[in-house]
Amino acid sequence: MTTTTPHGEVESWTAAAACGGARRSVDPDAMFVRGAAQRDARQVCFACVVRTTCLVEALEAGMEFGVWGGLTERERRAMVRAAPIGVDWRARVAADTALAARFEEEWASATGTD
Numbered sequence: 388m389t390t391t392t393p394h395g396e397v398e399s400w401t402a403a404a405a406c407g408g409a410r411r412s413v414d415p416d417a418m419f420v421r422g423a424a425q426r427d428a429r430q431v432c433f434a435c436v437v438r439t440t441c442l443v444e445a446l447e448a449g450m451e452f453g454v455w456g457g458l459t460e461r462e463r464r465a466m467v468r469a470a471p472i473g474v475d476w477r478a479r480v481a482a483d484t485a486l487a488a489r490f491e492e493e494w495a496s497a498t499g500t501d
């Protein structure tokens with residue numbers, strides 16, 4: 388059995404996505420709102436167990452539109468501008484302590500854990 392995220396991808400990690408797969412909880416188009424609405428849409432990502440994978444895959448694939456990994460289009464563009472050409476996104480995201488702290492804080496706020 389395969390599953391599909393709102394982003395239209397069929398991959399194993401997507402089965403655990405808060406926005407799709409086996410635990411589908413949002414409208415498939417909800418992650419593709421524009422502008423400021425992305426700040427609300429991304430709250431689904433705060434408690435997503437595949438958030439980092441989702442973000443890395445989006446950065447590697449150069450996904451311009453929609454919310455990925457809990458980051459808006461604007462936030463991902465800023466990451467791309469700050470990164471060297473040919474960057475290893477998996478390593479860069481793993482080494483980003485500010486991003487990790489933000490993910491932890493948002494996870495806690497969404498799950499009620501500290």
Ligand code: SF4
Nearest residue numbers: 404406432435441456
């Ligand atoms: S991080 Fe957000 S966009 Fe990515 S799979 Fe999880 S809920 Fe969906």
